[in-house]
Amino acid sequence: MSTAPSQLAIEVDTVGASPGGGAPTPARRVISTLRRSPAVVLSVAYIVAVVLLAALAPVLASITGWGPYTYDPEAINADLGGIPIGPLGGISAEHWFGVEPQNGRDIFARIAQGAQVSLLIAVSATLVTTVVGVVLGMVAGFYGGWADQVISRVMDFLMAFPALIFMIALLSALPAGNRPALLVIVLSIFGWPYVARVIRGQTMSLKNREFVEAARASGAGNWRIVSREVLPNLRGTIIVLATLAVPGYIGTEAGLSFLGVGVMPPTPSWGQMIASAVGWYTVDPMFFLIPGTFLFLTVLSFTVFGDHLQKALDAGDAA
Amino acid sequence: MNTTPLLEIEHLTITFPTGSGPVDVVRDLSAVLDANRTLGVVGESGSGKSMTSLAIMGLLPSTARVSGSIRLNGQELVGKTDREFRTIRGEKVAMVFQDPLSSLNPYYTVGLQIEEAYRSHRGGSRRAARAVVLDALERVRIKDAARRIDHYPHQFSGGMRQRIMIAMALCLEPELLIADEPTTALDVTVQAQILDLLAELQQETGSGMIFITHDLAVVSQVAEDILVMKDGDVVERGTAEQIFSNPQAAYTRSLLDALPRIDDPFEELRGTAR
């Protein structure tokens, strides 16, 4: 009925041309789009490598013979204030990424161990914030009324909080205890509103779509409508939000650890490794370059993957 | 009479590249339009009717390939650069679109949006332009124009917004007005007012008009000549009387048969066809 925008005629053709049998599901179409982008393939490959590195940290340590906490006095020059022996921060067949100044701990082992810690924290925080954010966002968006009022006010409040300063203050005041678990809790408290806000908005617009009314007219109750009509349409958004949340939490965890309130030594984390390298950056730049590069590439890969995922899903919706 | 017609389109073909090879959205379209006359272009969605008007305005996406000839007062438009088209757009050919709300910029007053059209072609002071704008708003029967000139698009109703679009198109007194589904988004009573207004204004200014629509009943009221389009092809052309009283193409006939009528002379006929 409307005047044809530029592609209309063309789209009609492609719709008609789709093969009779097993049509591609939306998910399969997205995956095949993503596989065509070299940036996505590289990112995913890198993420897989880091996950393997983290998962196999103990195995790798036994292969190289150096654990993350083992000192190697032979690898450092005590006379020169403890800088690593050899070029590039002591990179050698024995220590693949060199050693830490002063105590000679193997950087490769600590990177692997740090990957485990960082990923564990980021993924856990992502899981918690996604679940909490999706549930509260859908409740607020779908039911509206006082439920929405309460949830929205709490969200406003948490988002107005100077989160970083407060997280630091809170973490510094909290007892040592299980640092990674504390980090997950603190990150989640301030992280869920950002998920909930998006989910709430989308739920509100989905709620007014005719297919939700159609389901109601078909005799569906609220629970069925939420779980079977609304949730499947939020799937793409949730996946994108979660993918983009992971690098955010990795970065925040690293920042907090860099400031000395995150993961506590001797447990390694990438941010904390960079922090301990600050005093050495003039003489041993590899000490901060290696964990920094790992951190950067990890955040980058998740962001690239998330960006492309979002684009692919949007394109799928438009078609 | 051997004068050049206002608009002459010959063998116009518009092609878009797609993932599965090039697709013609308009194929070998020819048409002639004289001043003071209205050419109706009818077709269903995807028939290519809007593409033709965008080609005349030079507003097709840059990926589109255009071949054939479009001559305005004998001047060839196909192949002109975007910069060259600027002297045509607004000044010689103006356009009214389907959805007046999204066609107006929500951030600026309607006065400014009409004024900038005028001033970018004629120059002059803002004060002088404002007088022209006021006059244009009054000509499209906007009540209390002196106050409404400083209002924003969202403060007007759908019909009023379309009047503003028409005022914008007419303030430069173009020789050709292209109305692309100008009443589709409007209620039937408002549609009637807008159609009347367009007819009156055309009589005043003597401009030519291309009226694009999917609605056969509407086009029968406004157009003297009609093109029926389907999938990029012109399936039939003729005067309104020819098309409606003696359609030749099967497609035109099927469209006419399918058209629901308010006073239906075919009631019995359709009954037997069922």
Added chain:
Amino acid sequence: MVLYLLRRILSALGILLLISLFTYAIFFLLSPDPAVLICGKTCTPERIDQIRGQLGLDQPFWVQYWEFLRGLVAGRSYGDGPSAIDCAAPCLGFSFQTNESVTNMITSRFPVSATLAIGAAVLWLLAGIGGGLLSAVKQGTWWDRGAMMVALGGISLPNYFVALILQYVLVVQLQILPFPTAVEFGENPLLWFQSYLMPWLVLAFAYASMYARLVRTNVIDTLGENFMRTARAKGLAAPLILRRHALRPALTPVVTLFGMDFAGLLGGALITETVFGLNGVGKLAADSIAKNDQPVIMGVTLLAALFVVFGNVIVDILYTVLDPRVRVTSR
């Protein structure tokens, strides 16, 4: 309009009150006894009791919180009689470490944070908006791809990592810049500029990247709007179309974002200030956290919250000015 403003400010004050309550409660519950901290190692139980009495720590939580609030608004004095210490409004108490007035500590550090924030903001607005706009207009070209790749790097690189790289390359290797030092502008303008240059760049890089991506997306979305087609159909010149019709809708959301980001930075750029040793509010926060100096942490948190909350109010008001749809529907 006045009513709206009033309501908005009231709700902002409410949020601030809640934040102060939460912060206060958390420190009240979680921190070790401040009296012990102040007193030091050689301390008698009597001395501790005396300090507690003077600071009002022997009072119940609500009384202490109320006193704190009253001090903020009306000022207060610790202890009584001739030994009482006066603290003028807005009173945030005294540092446990240095006994300095927290209000003074913050006001003396604030200019550094403001300088950092303003300088960085100028850079990132120029680079972010300019870069994003150019990318949008030249969509799909090498410039666009290059700029977006740099921006992707900018949002993925932790700024302390960038800081270390910059310092290593510019200061250690190339020796273009001196080691950053704390210099007043009046003392040595060149050195002052040089010591701020890297922090500005580091901070601006991250924000510029974010803004460039946002501006690009917004401009591309706006270019696809129907009213852009109308503008072209009117025969307007391309620069005018871009300047008037594309930019305003595309940049209005950027104003919101900028308000929030800038307000956040005024409350202190923790990491950047710490890395470059700039004595701003952010570094004050980091230092006081390290030393568990509660009144200072409390003060800095409240200041940051104040900026964020009122930044929010200002942005909302600005929005009603910038977007006529929000402005007029309300009448």
Added chain:
Amino acid sequence: MSDTILSGHNLTKEFITRGDGAFSASKNRFRAVDDVSFDVQAGRTLAIVGESGCGKSTTARLASKLLDMTSGTLRFEGEDVTIAGAKELARFRSNVQVVFQDPFSSLNPRHTVERIISAPLDYQGIKVPRGRAALVRELLERVGLNPDHSQRYPGQFSGGQAQRIGIARALAVKPKLVVCDEAVSALDVSVQAIVINLLRDLQADLGLSYIFIAHDLAVVRQIADRVAVMSQGKLVEQGDRDEIFTNPQHEYTKTLLAAVPRINPEWERARAARMAEGTHPDQDVTPRARATTDDGGQA
């Protein structure tokens, strides 16, 4: 003589709108439907017409119990369903189904056609002895779609096809009344004609009753038995179709009818005469057969 299947008495719906501008928090009451009464006869079609914002869609939602009314009573087959418990509501839902305006928006894009069509059975816990898949195939065929397409997604169909899927869904629970809310407004003329024909055929075969909401009077003329005209929330006139179209009483109805664009009657007569003579070479191209292929219905 037909029985009344659904009747609404003095239906009123008020919405409380919060001043959505930034500066006001005042609540306004807006009466979208104001004291509207109607009866739907079994096997017949009641059309409700009016311009945008007149309250006709809200009336449709009240009649299908998608919205709760502020006041008034709704009876289905004589039984008061104004306030329905879970059991009554379930019975109501299995008797009254809805077809919506936007064929794409009304189909969940993430579900297959089979799941969409069988959803009402699922939601109402209705068992199908011969299997859902078989029923879905049957329904697809009934509305003129290829039954082999049941595993496709809505995005793979044209507008007219998608609207047929919506109709098939409405038919799944064998309802007695179908509320069509602007069900053909979003379709091209030729597709519109096919869908209207389909609705008429279904009415004849299954004895369905319709409430047909539309803004297009010409469409209403084709399908309605009775017509109700609404303006600004009120029902201004109601009567048998021919009465309303040939002898409207209310000023508003007259304005509305006068505004409908018409083809010059002389041209129409000339064409009718030619068609009656059968001078057209390809007389066999009936609108229906022709347009079915355009729509791709059985393609």
